Amino acid sequence: MSDSLGKVAKLPTIRRLPVYLHLLRGLQGGGTERVSSTYIAEQLKLDAVQVRKDLSSTGIVGKPRVGFEVTGLIDAIESFLGWNNTTEAILIGVGNLGSALLGYAGFMRHNLSVVAAFDADPQKAGTEIAGKPVFPMEKLANLVHRLHIRICILTVPAQQAQGVVNLLLAAGITAIWNFTPVALHVPAGVIVQNEDLAGGLAVLSRRVRDAETAHPPRADESAEGGDDAHH
Amino acid sequence: MSDSLGKVAKLPTIRRLPVYLHLLRGLQGGGTERVSSTYIAEQLKLDAVQVRKDLSSTGIVGKPRVGFEVTGLIDAIESFLGWNNTTEAILIGVGNLGSALLGYAGFMRHNLSVVAAFDADPQKAGTEIAGKPVFPMEKLANLVHRLHIRICILTVPAQQAQGVVNLLLAAGITAIWNFTPVALHVPAGVIVQNEDLAGGLAVLSRRVRDAETAHPPRADESAEGGDDAHH
DNA sequence: TAGATTGTTAATCGATTAACAATC
DNA sequence: TAGATTGTTAATCGATTAACAATC
Numbered sequence: 001m002s003d004s005l006g007k008v009a010k011l012p013t014i015r016r017l018p019v020y021l022h023l024l025r026g027l028q029g030g031g032t033e034r035v036s037s038t039y040i041a042e043q044l045k046l047d048a049v050q051v052r053k054d055l056s057s058t059g060i061v062g063k064p065r066v067g068f069e070v071t072g073l074i075d076a077i078e079s080f081l082g083w084n085n086t087t088e089a090i091l092i093g094v095g096n097l098g099s100a101l102l103g104y105a106g107f108m109r110h111n112l113s114v115v116a117a118f119d120a121d122p123q124k125a126g127t128e129i130a131g132k133p134v135f136p137m138e139k140l141a142n143l144v145h146r147l148h149i150r151i152c153i154l155t156v157p158a159q160q161a162q163g164v165v166n167l168l169l170a171a172g173i174t175a176i177w178n179f180t181p182v183a184l185h186v187p188a189g190v191i192v193q194n195e196d197l198a199g200g201l202a203v204l205s206r207r208v209r210d211a212e213t214a215h216p217p218r219a220d221e222s223a224e225g226g227d228d229a230h231h
Numbered sequence: 232m233s234d235s236l237g238k239v240a241k242l243p244t245i246r247r248l249p250v251y252l253h254l255l256r257g258l259q260g261g262g263t264e265r266v267s268s269t270y271i272a273e274q275l276k277l278d279a280v281q282v283r284k285d286l287s288s289t290g291i292v293g294k295p296r297v298g299f300e301v302t303g304l305i306d307a308i309e310s311f312l313g314w315n316n317t318t319e320a321i322l323i324g325v326g327n328l329g330s331a332l333l334g335y336a337g338f339m340r341h342n343l344s345v346v347a348a349f350d351a352d353p354q355k356a357g358t359e360i361a362g363k364p365v366f367p368m369e370k371l372a373n374l375v376h377r378l379h380i381r382i383c384i385l386t387v388p389a390q391q392a393q394g395v396v397n398l399l400l401a402a403g404i405t406a407i408w409n410f411t412p413v414a415l416h417v418p419a420g421v422i423v424q425n426e427d428l429a430g431g432l433a434v435l436s437r438r439v440r441d442a443e444t445a446h447p448p449r450a451d452e453s454a455e456g457g458d459d460a461h462h
Numbered sequence: 463t464a465g466a467t468t469g470t471t472a473a474t475c476g477a478t479t480a481a482c483a484a485t486c
Numbered sequence: 487t488a489g490a491t492t493g494t495t496a497a498t499c500g501a502t503t504a505a506c507a508a509t510c
Contacts, residue, residue: 065486
């Protein structure tokens with residue numbers, strides 16, 4: 001039963017699928033009809049075997065000697081991710097990041113549609129951001145029930161994260177895309193997907209620091225570094 | 232030499248460090264002086280051994296029976312990530328996401344300071360967003376050189392990504408935090424850190440889809456799904 | 463001392479990479 | 487057919503988890 005809509009795919013594979021999708025859409029726009037795993041691997045700096053394995057987990061099969069049909073691949077990936085039919089979501093916390101995500105065109109291309117936003121600040125209620133209405137928190141439960149919303153994008157300040165999540169759970173939300181740095185407490189069966197910008201920044205910072213240790217910056221800049229980093 | 236500022240740490244470990252940091256800062260704010268790996272593991276839903284291994288890669292040592300000093304841990308993690316002295320960066324592409332990141336307070340807490348933004352749209356030049364000046368692309372090379380900037384946050388449309396990266400490379404940028412879905416082409420030695428929102432959304436989408444397959448939604452909503460997902 | 467906690471070494475698990483058979 | 491490409495099975499690599507010794 002769990003295989004009826006595609007094989008089981010590993011998390012790293014799923015993360016790579018949107019990258020394939022982006023490349024394939026470009027090819028499709030340019031009129032290309034078939035593509036080989038070798039070509040995809042070159043373009044994305046991946047291993048060709050990995051590409052084939054990733055693609056095969058969506059259920060698609062290629063033709064030896066020929067490659068894959070671009071359109072078929074796009075359909076397979078979209079279908080595998082559930083991106084072929086629109087899912088509605090709400091967003092909570094209309095600060096900098098929340099406002100940006102409201103206007104982020106990428107979501108619609110991925111068929112996630114944010115239908116409403118909420119904020120604890122009563123000043124924000126009644127306004128619109130990127131064409132999306134902002135409501136006070138009191139309206140949350142009612143709207144979620146009425147529209148059968150299951151997904152919430154969480155962009156509130158860290159201190160309020162768990163409190164808001166409790167409201168979401170009470171309202172019937174079953175999946176949370178969590179942009180806060182908080183480990184949310186939810187009952188079994190509720191999906192929490194942590195989107196950790198700080199984690200990415202940490203990796204970047206460390207790589208920059210490693211590179212500087214290997215090749216120290218020019219002497220005319222020495223005032224900036226080299227002070228207390230040694231423990 | 233490569234060990235002088237901490238042991239080598241795996242990428243997953245580095246990604247987790249900011250999560251520890253957030254918890255520890257909360258503890259510090261509450262006046263807690265010491266903490267055990269067991270407690271941290273409970274709070275963050277991690278394995279205690281993993282917590283100890285992660286922490287030990289920053290160079291810190293705990294005391295058996297006692298635990299770790301909160302302040303010492305914070306210092307060790309910040310120092311390990313290079314977050315104890317401010318690094319200056321620029322941002323290119325002041326759209327929705329770019330604007331949000333300009334105002335994203337999280338960066339300052341992590342000691343990355345965005346000093347200027349750039350945009351190809353001449354209408355945006357001369358304005359300020361979140362207190363940060365927006366310049367036309369022509370000023371890029373000059374400012375990067377003058378301020379010895381090495382890090383760039385890239386939030387331009389996908390089509391323009393590689394072209395802008397070429398400008399960045401010419402200007403002397405050596406590290407790019409890439410928010411576009413494009414596999415950037417850079418020479419060896421230049422750091423590219425891909426921050427892939429679509430990847431996170433893909434994982435969320437797939438998990439939601441899996442959950443729905445296991446426990447289908449109520450019958451009164453059947454119009455929404457179950458159409459063409461079967462291959 | 464006894465007991466709790468750290469830190470390390472070994473075992474397991476999962477993902478990537480390599481080798482190769484299948485096929486158009 | 488010959489050759490290129492797919493897809494799978496085995497081997498390697500890396501990260502997590504488990505077992506246990508060290509220590510305050």
